[in-house]
Amino acid sequence: MIELDRAGRSFKVKRNVVHAVHDLSFTVAPGEFVGYLGPNGAGKSTTIKMLCGILTPTSGTVRVAGLDPSRKRTVVARRIGVVFGQRTTLWWDLPLKDSFELIRLLYKVDRKDFRVRLDELVETLDLSTFMKTPVRQLSLGQRMRGDLTAALLHAPEVLVLDEPTIGLDVVSKNSIRAFLQRVNAERGTTVLLTTHDLGDIERLCKRVMVIDHGRMQFDGTLDELMAGESSLEEVVTRLYTAGAQ
Numbered sequence: 001m002i003e004l005d006r007a008g009r010s011f012k013v014k015r016n017v018v019h020a021v022h023d024l025s026f027t028v029a030p031g032e033f034v035g036y037l038g039p040n041g042a043g044k045s046t047t048i049k050m051l052c053g054i055l056t057p058t059s060g061t062v063r064v065a066g067l068d069p070s071r072k073r074t075v076v077a078r079r080i081g082v083v084f085g086q087r088t089t090l091w092w093d094l095p096l097k098d099s100f101e102l103i104r105l106l107y108k109v110d111r112k113d114f115r116v117r118l119d120e121l122v123e124t125l126d127l128s129t130f131m132k133t134p135v136r137q138l139s140l141g142q143r144m145r146g147d148l149t150a151a152l153l154h155a156p157e158v159l160v161l162d163e164p165t166i167g168l169d170v171v172s173k174n175s176i177r178a179f180l181q182r183v184n185a186e187r188g189t190t191v192l193l194t195t196h197d198l199g200d201i202e203r204l205c206k207r208v209m210v211i212d213h214g215r216m217q218f219d220g221t222l223d224e225l226m227a228g229e230s231s232l233e234e235v236v237t238r239l240y241t242a243g244a245q
């Protein structure tokens with residue numbers, strides 16, 4: 001479903017070249033739920049931006065559902081849902097329900113399918129009390145639930161999440177985690193999850209990839225990553241520190 005083959009992305013900053021992602025290869029099979037970890041500046045968001053076609057790789061190839069996102073951005077957009085926890089994709093001044101209607105029009109979602117999906121998402125994510133509220137007046141937890149809904153209204157096969165639980169309280173985090181687990185289990189949606197919250201990883205991901213300085217440091221199961229140790233935080237700290245040396 002997701003395939004990177006020696007993908008790289010560099011940026012020219014003044015006279016220097018920053019290799020944000022370097023020679024990165026991995027595949028994510030349909031229906032997998034994969035955690036994508038790395039310290040600040042490791043290249044996670046750059047990878048995600050290449051998956052949605054926002055950034056073109058400077059070397060190698062990136063494929064989503066067999067398509068090149070930078071060349072087929074609109075087609076890929078219909079097959080992928082993306083949530084950037086730090087930024088909303090909703091319209092700031094519009095009531096939430098109007099943002100959803102705009103998404104229906106943009107993605108050309110059939111009116112009946114849209115209704116069924118929206119009703120289900122409103123119920124599961126408990127949105128009914130703030131559907132008429134402008135996005136700018138929503139709390140962070142409410143806004144995040146709105147963003148998740150927006151990402152799923154066109155029933156994408158792939159969901160890419162960049163810090164979807166950032167800044168949320170423990171109850172909101174747990175309800176979002178339960179929701180994501182359900183989307184993956186019931187709809188078979190492939191999920192790639194970037195987070196600095198290791199609780200998200202422990203709760204949701206069987207497989208974990210860790211990158212640092214744009215290169216893969218670890219790709220395996222959570223059990224393999226833990227290798228008999230009891231604290232994921234310690235394991236990850238060791239990996240991040242080793243990468244920095």
Ligand SMILES: Nc1ncnc2c1ncn2[C@@H]1O[C@H](COP(=O)(O)OP(=O)(O)OP(=O)(O)O)[C@@H](O)[C@H]1O
Pocket residue numbers: 011012013018019020038039040041042043044045046047
């Ligand atoms: N548009 C850009 N121009 C120049 N450098 C960039 C650009 N985007 C990212 N970078 C650099 O690429 C590297 C990887 O950044 P990226 O945002 O992908 O990291 P990240 O793993 O998502 O980090 P964080 O966890 O802090 O969000 C960093 O050194 C960053 O400064």
